[in-house]
Amino acid sequence: MELTADKIKELVVKPENKVYTKTPLLTDKTLSYCPGCGHGVAHRILMELVEEMGLENDTIGIAPVGCSVLAYEFMNVDMQEAAHGRAPALATAIKRLWPNKFVFSYQGDGDLAAIGGNETLHTCNRGENITIIFINNGIYGMTGGQMAPTTIPGMRTSTSPYGRDVQMMGYPLKMTEIVAMLPGTYYVSRQAVYSAKHVRKAKKAIKKAIEAQLEGKGTSFVEIVSNCNSGWKMTPVKANQWLEENMLDYYHLGDIKVDGKLVKEIV
Amino acid sequence: MGELRLMKGNEAFAEAVIRAGADGYFGYPITPQSEVIEYLMAEKPYERTGMVVLQAESELAAINMLYGGAGTGKKVVTSSSSPGISLMMEGISYMAGAELPCVLMNVQRGGPGLGTIQPSQSDYFQATKGGGHGDYRLLVLAPASVQEMSDFVPLAFDLAFKYRNPVMILSDGVIGQMMEKVELFDSIPRWTDEEVIEKNGDWATVGKRPGKERNIITSLDLDPYSMEKHNHDLFAKYQKMEEEEVRWEEINTEDAEYFIVAYGSASRISQKAIELARAEGIKVGLIRPITLYPYPYKVLQEKVEKGAKGFLTVELNMGQMIEDVKLAVKDNSKVEFFGHVGGVIPTPEEVVEALKTKIIGG
């Protein structure tokens, strides 16, 4: 018997053999992300939760400008695409006009911490009852690897080719710690998706964030420290190692604020 | 007859926003239009009709709140004045690109830059020729009275949803600040969520509807051929506006040999100027464009065909609308400009003088 691809499919893909199925809330479009990029994993756990929590018909998501500008092509729910940095402003109005919908924004670090810093601060400060998913890869992935506000000291990017010099270029901005200090935020957490263990934890955190919104508690905010293997100019494996060895020293993982109370000393 | 009140233009606009059944107002204070958000906050429409009123952290946030709100199929509105409108331009371009309905009020003040808080009409180009990036048009309505500050609100919402396009009401500091008698229209109830879904559910993000296509709001399209098609589709829509939505008013034009062309506060001054000129036996009439886009080119062309001897445009700027008048008149009659800037208001006497020296005697 010749084992063609079709034959293998026929033999292996049986309901009793299936251990994992892609959620129907991810479309069949091929992801535009580079192989190894954390964006795809973050998309998956977010959409799995929307499905598992029965929110498919009650979700309005917002894609940013950044590599995830086309998130609406992949996340199979009603979506809006925002101008660079303005997703929280869109979310503010959407949630106020449709208080019973689950409203989330999905934003990169350039989007959320640089050009949209003001919208992020004020949305969290008003305690808008929305969920912000913040993908921090320490770089502007989409535009070809320029320095972001989150780029760690010494890190090389196309606009800090000799490494980020904090005297000249300023210090990495910890937006997550900043928004945790605002009374409007209810749940604030920093997670990662570079290993199976971390993916499971990140999913739990996003679930908590969604629950906070469904209970009307105020802003919930989950940062995901992610990789940009293309922008960092590393293989996916090397990028994940580098993330663990360098990014996590600066961006400590774990819950920062739970039930409206700081659970971690902010440093 | 509706309820009569003596009101400022800005207040009449704010009251009309509530009565028109708006779902959300998002704005940032700036003179000379801060009365709008002050009136709304004092009126508490969230108790009266359930309308949302929110003071945003900037005009940038406000216009993007409009984008989000409009994207859900609800009636959203903002107001600002010139510098704030400049800050909104990126968002306005996005809304035109994503074909989102909304109402934008600009109570113009003098520029450029921080300029002055005094009245002006120097945002004509910005409102009618673009302002933001890309090929797009706003429908632009120019109120000339406190009454129209009220009446144009439901009209603007109707047009915004008819064409799924932002509509700008281009007012100015004179109309916004002056007080006049206004007859308020009866309140139009806000759409219920079910009505929003029924009317706009085919395009708005109201949450996926079982058995229907999901909705996406975006202005992005990376495929050049489909982006070109999108631009053509937009222009087909603008073409329809040009065919169906041109509005204007004529005063004393039946026997007129000369014409003043003016909109907004300049048209009020010009109306008085026409009275003065007619008392001197000058046969002059007023053409007041009400829609600045689409512009009443044909109305002007008809006057030329009937032998008009000249057109004076009167504006509170350095001469912007005059370019549209010239586009209509071409070289077939005389076209001249008179105006003041920086918050200086032309007097009717000055307008008559300009008519005599630049058009009749010139």
Ligand SMILES: Cc1ncc(C[n+]2csc(CCOP(=O)(O)OP(=O)(O)O)c2C)c(N)n1
């Ligand atoms: C007003 C404006 N300025 C600049 C850009 C160009 N731009 C697109 S994406 C981007 C940076 C995105 O970086 P980030 O938010 O970190 O997302 P990533 O691609 O890393 O996921 C920039 C500067 C833009 N689209 N709009």
Ligand code: SF4
């Ligand atoms: S450029 Fe970076 S962030 Fe963008 S898809 Fe590639 S790896 Fe991911």
Ligand SMILES: [Mg+2]
């Ligand atoms: Mg980034």
